[in-house]
Structures are given as structure tokens and as C-alpha cells.
Amino acid sequence: MSIRHGLLALLEGGPRYGYQxxxxxxxxxxxxxxxNVGQVYTTxxxxxxxxxxxxxxxxxxxxxxxxxxxxxxxxxxxxxxxPVESANPPRDEPAIKLAMAVCSPGAxxxxxxxxxxxxxxxxxxxxxxxxxxxxxxxxxxxxxPNGPNGPExxxxxxxxxxxxxxxxxxxxxxELCADRLADGRAAVPSASDGGREG
Amino acid sequence: MSIRHGLLALLEGGPRYGYQxxxxxxxxxxxxxxxNVGQVYTTxxxxxxxxxxxxxxxxxxxxxxxxxxxxxxxxxxxxxxxPVESANPPRDEPAIKLAMAVCSPGAxxxxxxxxxxxxxxxxxxxxxxxxxxxxxxxxxxxxxPNGPNGPExxxxxxxxxxxxxxxxxxxxxxELCADRLADGRAAVPSASDGGREG
DNA sequence: CGACACATGTAACACGTTACATGATTTG
DNA sequence: CAAATCATGTAACGTGTTACATGTGTCG
Numbered sequence: 001m002s003i004r005h006g007l008l009a010l011l012e013g014g015p016r017y018g019y020q021x022x023x024x025x026x027x028x029x030x031x032x033x034x035x036n037v038g039q040v041y042t043t044x045x046x047x048x049x050x051x052x053x054x055x056x057x058x059x060x061x062x063x064x065x066x067x068x069x070x071x072x073x074x075x076x077x078x079x080x081x082x083p084v085e086s087a088n089p090p091r092d093e094p095a096i097k098l099a100m101a102v103c104s105p106g107a108x109x110x111x112x113x114x115x116x117x118x119x120x121x122x123x124x125x126x127x128x129x130x131x132x133x134x135x136x137x138x139x140x141x142x143x144x145p146n147g148p149n150g151p152e153x154x155x156x157x158x159x160x161x162x163x164x165x166x167x168x169x170x171x172x173x174x175e176l177c178a179d180r181l182a183d184g185r186a187a188v189p190s191a192s193d194g195g196r197e198g
Numbered sequence: 199m200s201i202r203h204g205l206l207a208l209l210e211g212g213p214r215y216g217y218q219x220x221x222x223x224x225x226x227x228x229x230x231x232x233x234n235v236g237q238v239y240t241t242x243x244x245x246x247x248x249x250x251x252x253x254x255x256x257x258x259x260x261x262x263x264x265x266x267x268x269x270x271x272x273x274x275x276x277x278x279x280x281p282v283e284s285a286n287p288p289r290d291e292p293a294i295k296l297a298m299a300v301c302s303p304g305a306x307x308x309x310x311x312x313x314x315x316x317x318x319x320x321x322x323x324x325x326x327x328x329x330x331x332x333x334x335x336x337x338x339x340x341x342x343p344n345g346p347n348g349p350e351x352x353x354x355x356x357x358x359x360x361x362x363x364x365x366x367x368x369x370x371x372x373e374l375c376a377d378r379l380a381d382g383r384a385a386v387p388s389a390s391d392g393g394r395e396g
Numbered sequence: 397c398g399a400c401a402c403a404t405g406t407a408a409c410a411c412g413t414t415a416c417a418t419g420a421t422t423t424g
Numbered sequence: 425c426a427a428a429t430c431a432t433g434t435a436a437c438g439t440g441t442t443a444c445a446t447g448t449g450t451c452g
Contacts, residue, residue, distance in 0.1 A: 002294045003440075009298035019403050028297050033289050036441065041405055046439085062448095064404070080298065080305045083314040084291045086321035086365065091231050093282045095360040096200045099226050099353035100207035100278065107278045116281040123284035154378065155297035162293040162371050167284065169367035173360050180352065201412075217431050234413065239433055244411085260420095262432070289440095 001079075003035070003043050008052060008068055008076040015056040017063035018044060030130065030156040032163060047072070094170065098177060109181055117174045124167040131160040199277075201233070201241050206250060206266055206274040213254040215261035216242060228328065228354035230361060245270070292368065296375060307379055315372045322365040329358040 003025075010016060010024050018040045025035050044066055047053040052072035056065040068076070094116055101107040149157065201223075208214060208222050216238045223233050242264055245251040250270035254263040266274070292314055299305040347355065 001439075002289050002291050006294055006298055009302050012302055012304070017403080018405085028301060029294060032287070033294075034286070037403080038405075038442075038444095039440065042440085045405090062403095076302075077304060080295060080302065080310060081313075083310065083317040084295065086318045087324075088232070089230070089321070089361060089364070090288065090291075091200050092357075092360055092364070093200050093288075095357050096204055096227060096231075097278060097282065099357050100204055102353050102356065103226060103349040104207050104210055104274075104278065106210065106275060112278060112281065115279075119281040120284045123287070126285075151301040154300050158300065158375055158378065159290075159293050159297050161374055162290055163287060165367040165371045165374075166287070166290070166364065169363040173356075173363045176359055176363075177356055180356065199411080215431080216433085235431080236414075236416095236433075237412065240412085243433090260431095 003039065004047060004052075005076060005079045007040070007043055007047065008072055009080070011053060011066060011068040012073065012076060015059075015065040015067040017059070017065050020063070028152055028155045028159075030159045032127075032159055102181065110178065113174050113178050113181075117171060120167050120170050120174070124164060124171070127160055127163045127167065131157065131164060201237065202245060202250075203274060203277045205238065205241055205245065206270055207278070209251060209264060209266040210271065210274060213257075213263040213265040215257070215263050218261070226350055226353045226357075228357045230325075230357055300379065308376065311372050311376050311379075315369060318365050318368050318372070322362060322369070325358055325361045325365065329355065329362060 006025055006029075007021055010021055010028075016024070019037060021044075022035050022037050022040045025040075026033070044053060048055070048066070052069060052075055053066045054069050056067035059065055098109060098112060101109040101112050204223055204227075205219055208219055208226075214222070217235060219242075220233050220235050220238045223238075224231070242251060246253070246264070250267060250273055251264045252267050254265035257263055296307060296310060299307040299310050
């Protein structure tokens with residue numbers, strides 16, 4: 001449900017055409033969640049079907065514009081005002097995977113923890129890099145090198161910081177898992193249950 | 199892709215029937231991600247279509263058993279051995295929502311932060327409670343009150359700790375967002391831009 | 397001219413989710 | 425007996441995702 005409402009939010013700033021929506025969506029989310037162009041059109045089609053957006057003619061260049069409708073605005077603000085349900089959290093794949101691995105005699109949870117840690121560490125480094133140079137890469141930072149950012153830049157920054165904190169939490173969790181497994185090593189009776197210690 | 203592989207992992211322990219799979223899935227994931235029974239059957243159907251599981255007769259009580267196949271085992275272990283791609287992380291709805299809110303003149307990001315914080319705090323309390331009494335609620339803890347847990351209990355514990363760490367990270371992020379918005383308050387020129395301070 | 401970005405769409409599919417239909421068995 | 429749980433499925437739908445078809449404009 002994020003893309004639908006994301007597009008609605010973008011359209012609240014005025015009529016847009018499809019390709020433009022993709023660009024702006026990626027810009028606001030720090031290019032972290034690439035959005036396939038096709039997805040924009042299919043989603044626009046569904047939004048139109050539901051009466052939340054409507055075609056709004058063309059701009060000077062002949063682009064097919066879409067505009068948000070009143071029901072669309074209502075739906076958007078309902079969404080923005082409603083916190084995300086933290087009960088029934090989205091299924092976390094690393095967690096499920098590890099939960100299954102510790103119960104699966106053939107699996108090697110420790111190896112999974114190691115490789116997952118490397119993957120996540122790399123992502124963390126990359127996101128930290130992006131955050132630290134956020135806004136420093138030309139564009140519109142010429143005049144106010146340390147001043148308050150525009151809303152879009154703020155949005156990018158918040159998303160990156162979200163990813164960074166989430167990655168750090170995942171790493172901490174992986175450490176914790178490693179400890180737990182080291183403690184109760186005899187928990188899962190593996191085929192070769194010997195003393196290899198990583 | 200988590201449910202598919204989750205069911206495969208359960209079936210590696212031997213043939214199971216649908217209803218049983220649901221129970222065990224919820225048990226291993228700490229009842230955090232309730233699984234609709236219908237989903238089990240549809241997923242089993244798709245797994246069978248793909249040759250990863252196969253019907254395996256009935257048990258004594260007449261339950262329709264399914265067993266994992268060799269390709270299924272291969273797929274399972276490939277999945278267990280492969281870390282989750284941390285690039286292209288799953289779209290985080292709170293992050294997208296807030297990113298859109300800080301750019302949306304009509305929205306109230308501060309209010310969203312507050313309500314989201316309350317929601318997440320409540321979930322955090324609940325999960326902490328569940329973790330602290332994990333294993334203490336009868337079942338099979340009679341004999342070894344502090345000893346190492348069985349694999350399933352370990353799995354439940356790890357999942358709960360994952361949720362707890364994730365919730366804490368989200369709360370920290372929300373605080374950070376509140377600070378950022380307090381700093382650059384003039385960032386988004388709102389309709390009523392006045393000095394209400396929460 | 398050829399390659400590439402811009403731009404709009406469609407078709408097909410996967411996964412997850414809910415709601416419904418149906419029956420057996422248990423339990424108060 | 426009635427209600428609840430166990431148990432097996434099916435139908436329909438929604439979102440997200442990819443791959444493809446198509447055309448325009450631009451730039452080297």
C-alpha cells in the first residue's frame with residue numbers, strides 16, 4: 001500500500017505525468033527503493049479505477065497528466081494520519097530464515113549469521129556514505145552549506161537514517177543470535193555435533 | 199517468499215498435513231505472524247505445482263500428508279544458505295509515509311511521529327513481556343527451569359528479540375526525526391506555520 | 397545514422413490475503 | 425443438542441514486479 005499512497009502524495013503537489021512520478025518518488029526516498037516505470041502506470045490505472053486520481057489533460061510537452069481527486073485527498077490524509085500497525089509487523093525474512101535454520105538439522109545457522117552480517121554491514125557502510133555526503137553533491141546546496149534543508153532533502157535524509165538504524169539493529173540482533181547459539185549449542189542435535197567454533 | 203520456504207523447512211522434519219503446518223509455523227515464529235490456514239493450502243498447491251513437495255498419503259487419522267521432494271530440499275538449503283539481500287531492502291512504510299509527510303503541506307509530520315511512537319512503544323512492551331515470560335508458561339519447562347532451550351523455543355526467542363530490537367530502532371529513528379523537524383522547522387512552509395510545540 | 401534517455405502503456409505472473417463452503421470431531 | 429475446534433479446500437482479489445511493445449526526441 002506504500003506505492004499507491006506515495007503517488008497520491010506526489011500528486012497532491014499538482015498534476016504530474018507518469019515518468020515524472022517515478023523520478024520524484026525515487027528522489028524523495030533517496031533512490032533507495034527503485035520504482036519500475038511500468039509500476040507507476042499500472043498503479044495509476046488502479047488509482048483511477050478507484051476514483052482517487054483522474055486524467056488531467058496534457059502539459060505543454062504533451063505529457064499525459066494525472067491529478068488527485070477529492071476522495072484521493074481524503075484517502076491520502078487518512079493514510080498520513082494513521083500510524084502503521086505495529087502489531088502484525090511485516091514478516092521479517094532474516095528472522096524467519098534463522099528461526100527455521102535453528103530447527104533444521106541440515107542447516108548451518110552460524111554460517112547464515114556470518115554471511116548475513118557481511119551483507120548487512122556492506123549495506124550499512126553504503127547508506128552511511130550516502131547520508132554523509134547527502135546534499136553535498138552539487139544540486140542546490142551552493143548557497144546554504146549548513147543551513148536547513150528543503151523538504152525533499154530532509155525526506156531523503158530521514159529515509160537513509162531509517163535504513164541505517166534498521167541495519168544497525170539487525171547487526172546487533174545477529175550478534176545476539178550468535179551468542180544465543182554459542183550458549184545453547186547442544187540445542188539442535190546436528191548430524192555432526194562436534195566442537196567447531198567459528 | 200518466506201511462507202513457501204518456511205513450509206519447506208517444516209516439511210524437512212517429515213511429512214505433515216496442512217493444519218499442522220500452520221500450527222508449527224506460528225509456534226516457531228512466536229505466534230507473531232499469524233498464518234491464515236487457507237494460505238497454507240494455496241501455498242502447498244503452488245509448491246506441489248513447482249515440484250518442491252508431493253502428496254504423501256494419509257496418516258492414521260486420515261490427514262492428507264505432504265512431503266518435501268529432492269528439488270524441494272535443494273531449494274530449501276539454497277534459501278537457508280543465501281543471506282537476504284540488504285540492498286533493495288523491503289519498502290518501509292513508516293519511512294515512506296514520513297518522507298511523504300514532510301513534503302506534504304497539508305500533513306502534520308509531528309503528529310504522525312507521536313502516534314507512531316505510541317503504537318510502536320505498545321508493541322515493544324508487549325513483545326518484551328512475551329520474551330520475558332518465554333518458556334515460563336508451562337508446556338515443557340517443568341524439568342529444566344534455566345537450562346538450554348529446545349530449538350523451537352530458541353527460534354521463538356530469536357524472533358521476539360528481532361522484533362524488540364527492530365522496534366527500539368524505530369523508536370530511536372522517530373526521536374531523530376522529531377529532532378530533525380524541530381531543527382529545520384521552516385523547511386516545509388505549512389499553511390499555519392505557527393509556534394505550536396507539542 | 398545509431399545509441400540512448402524519455403515516455404506510455406500492456407500482458408502476465410507471483411505471492412499473500414480474505415472470505416466462503418463443507419464436513420468431522422470434540423466438548424460443554 | 426449446540427458451539428467450538430479441527431481439517432481441507434476453493435474462488436476471488438490486491439499489490440507488486442517483470443518483460444515486452446512502441447514511439448519520440450536528443451546528442452554524438
